[in-house]
Amino acid sequence: MAPTNSDIWAQSILCNDNMRRRFSDEQIKSLENMFETESRPELRTKQQLAKRLGLQPRQVAIWFQNKRARSKSKQLELEYRMLQISYDNLGSKYELLKKEHESLLIQSFMFTAAET
Numbered sequence: 291m292a293p294t295n296s297d298i299w300a301q302s303i304l305c306n307d308n309m310r311r312r313f314s315d316e317q318i319k320s321l322e323n324m325f326e327t328e329s330r331p332e333l334r335t336k337q338q339l340a341k342r343l344g345l346q347p348r349q350v351a352i353w354f355q356n357k358r359a360r361s362k363s364k365q366l367e368l369e370y371r372m373l374q375i376s377y378d379n380l381g382s383k384y385e386l387l388k389k390e391h392e393s394l395l396i397q398s399f400m401f402t403a404a405e406t
Contacts, residue, residue, distance in 0.1 A: 313353070317343045321350070325357050 313321070320343055324331060331339070331354065333347075340350040 313345075317345065321353055321357070325354065329354070329358055329361070 320339070324335075324339060328335070336350045336354070337347045339345075340347040343350070
């Protein structure tokens with residue numbers, strides 16, 4: 291039986307995944323250290339880093355691109371959490387002020403009623 295198009299497609303995906311290589315711990319540490327000092331290194335810096343780490347310049351460029359995207363996502367998540375906390379605090383304060391306002395209205399009504 292001849293392979294179907296979906297079989298060929300699935301096999302090509304598996305081959306592409308097998309071609310991907312993970313960075314070593316040392317390579318990641320070097321890339322992370324560079325990212326801390328410079329999140330957008332110049333082409334020459336990326337080329338030198340790639341040579342020193344035994345990687346292709348394209349791999350280094352993509353690593354930095356992905357790292358910037360992950361950092362931005364984490365920053366947005368953090369900002370969202372902080373805004374959510376502020377929102378919840380404001381909601382609580384609003385409820386307290388609302389109850390205080392109602393209490394003052396009742397006191398005012400009782401004071402006015404007592405005068406008449």
